[in-house]
Amino acid sequence: MEDKEKQGSPSGSFVERIAEKMSAAANAKRIYGEPVERNGVTVIPVSKAAYGFGGGAGTKAGEEGSGGGGGMVLTPVGYIEIKEGTTKFRPIQDPQTLIKLFAISGVAVLLTARSITKIFRR
Structure with missing residues (x-):
């Protein structure tokens, strides 16, 4: 019953859409960048992600409204170095x-x- 109430309310569907978009943005491709290879050394950038979102809905004078937003911060923390079959994490x-x-x-x-x-x- 709660699921039907969430889906029917403007805030439930709105917040769910924000959460889906944020989780899609914070994926492994964002955390681990594209590998770069030069002179037999492969480097894979590594970042940490922090994200948050919020939303809400309400009624005033018989009118309904909803709003919300979110954001994500990626911070470089280091890189993975692959050289001659050896892998090392190098912090920044x-x-x-x-x-x-x-x-x-x-x-x-x-x-x-x-x-x-x-x-x-x-």
Whole structure:
């Protein structure tokens, strides 16, 4: 009975259509790019995908309406290298991640140094 209610309501069919389109877009071909071969080395790009969607429907003054949307983000994370029968995953380092790591490490060193200084002052 719920299925019939979903199909009959504008929000059920609308949200289902968005979900179908988003899931079709987030497939393996998007995550793993087309292989590229040069000089005996094959490289396959690898990404991670994040997607979301939402929708809704309502009535106001006797009129019905529905709306919604969605989006997807693909982030490169590395590549698969195939060379001489050996396969290796090579991650791509994000420079912003390294900057954040150094900043956090610097703060941790500063706080540790302050704590040690306070201990020796006592």
